[in-house]
Amino acid sequence: MKKQQELEPSIGSVPDSALRFVGFLSFFDRYGTAPMLVALSLGTSLSFAQAVQLIASYALFYAIGQPIWGILSDRFGRLAILRAALTGAGLSAIASILFTGFIPLLIARSLTGLLFGALYPTLMTLLGDTRTGVERARGLSDLQIYSSLGTTLATLASGAVATFVDWRLVFALPAFGCAAALFSLRKVAEPAHSRARFNFRAAVRPMNLALYAIVFLEGGLLMGPLTYIVPALQESGVEIGLAGALGCAFALGVILGARLMRKLVARFSRTWLIGGGGLLLSVAFLPSALFPSPASYTVTAFFLGAANAIMH
Numbered sequence: 159m160k161k162q163q164e165l166e167p168s169i170g171s172v173p174d175s176a177l178r179f180v181g182f183l184s185f186f187d188r189y190g191t192a193p194m195l196v197a198l199s200l201g202t203s204l205s206f207a208q209a210v211q212l213i214a215s216y217a218l219f220y221a222i223g224q225p226i227w228g229i230l231s232d233r234f235g236r237l238a239i240l241r242a243a244l245t246g247a248g249l250s251a252i253a254s255i256l257f258t259g260f261i262p263l264l265i266a267r268s269l270t271g272l273l274f275g276a277l278y279p280t281l282m283t284l285l286g287d288t289r290t291g292v293e294r295a296r297g298l299s300d301l302q303i304y305s306s307l308g309t310t311l312a313t314l315a316s317g318a319v320a321t322f323v324d325w326r327l328v329f330a331l332p333a334f335g336c337a338a339a340l341f342s343l344r345k346v347a348e349p350a351h352s353r354a355r356f357n358f359r360a361a362v363r364p365m366n367l368a369l370y371a372i373v374f375l376e377g378g379l380l381m382g383p384l385t386y387i388v389p390a391l392q393e394s395g396v397e398i399g400l401a402g403a404l405g406c407a408f409a410l411g412v413i414l415g416a417r418l419m420r421k422l423v424a425r426f427s428r429t430w431l432i433g434g435g436g437l438l439l440s441v442a443f444l445p446s447a448l449f450p451s452p453a454s455y456t457v458t459a460f461f462l463g464a465a466n467a468i469m470h
Contacts, residue, residue, distance in 0.1 A: 185308035192384075202325070246269070249333075316402070410460060
């Protein structure tokens with residue numbers, strides 16, 4: 159058992175491999191819909207605008223759930239919430255493949271976003287509970303890399319799978335992933351220090367409110383345009399398989415940025431890193447704004463990924 163623990167690092171009593179897989183799964187589902195918007199609208203009764211609304215609603219409920227999941231994980235424990243969210247997310251993903259009408263599918267994807275939205279923040283909270291300083295930043299860097307692999311696979315494959323196989327398969331795969339994640343966590347005990355009392359007064363301190371405002375702006379600038387990178391590539395004449403591959407520049411940016419962060423975090427303060435990431439985020443839009451083309455969209459996706467890794 160001791161030898162196994164040496165081979166398998168863990169956060170508390172939760173194997174790192176399980177947490178990395180959950181991070182991968184969370185981002186696969188989060189980024190799997192955008193590349194198949196065209197195929198989804200063609201394979202259902204949805205218009206392209208309605209297909210886009212599925213992503214908007216998913217993202218909205220993903221965001222709305224964040225403070226709720228935080229309070230619940232303080233009350234009931236991180237691992238309990240992780241298991242509950244995986245169960246609900248798997249069921250919602252299954253519901254997503256049962257409907258083709260706009261309203262039922264919108265409800266299913268909204269619930270999926272709400273439940274998948276619990277996964278990544280809970281993983282980060284587990285890191286915060288059990289690691290400090292540089293080790294915490296390095297753990298988050300590793301988590302970003304695996305999450306980016308999920309983004310890469312979703313961006314690369316979901317459009318082609320939806321076009322040449324069936325759009326339902328893109329929604330079904332995360333359901334299987336949730337079942338696998340639950341199986342991997344079946345014997346894991348709740349880590350120590352995974353519960354805390356919710357401190358509302360601390361949550362609404364002026365500096366925290368300022369941070370929420372910055373994150374709100376950053377989320378709109380970073381994640382909003384990213385949704386349309388692959389559709390923009392398709393609109394500019396790039397075939398769907400290549401558009402997915404070029405859209406993976408975002409994930410490549412995250413992976414390289416996360417590796418760079420392992421060195422930067424020991425030399426610069428968090429304030430400098432957030433500022434540097436924000437500057438890079440601003441620069442990311444210039445190529446597409448000045449010279450709209452498949453090449454510039456790809457460059458923008460890459461810099462969005464790098465900014466994401468450095469700011470976070």
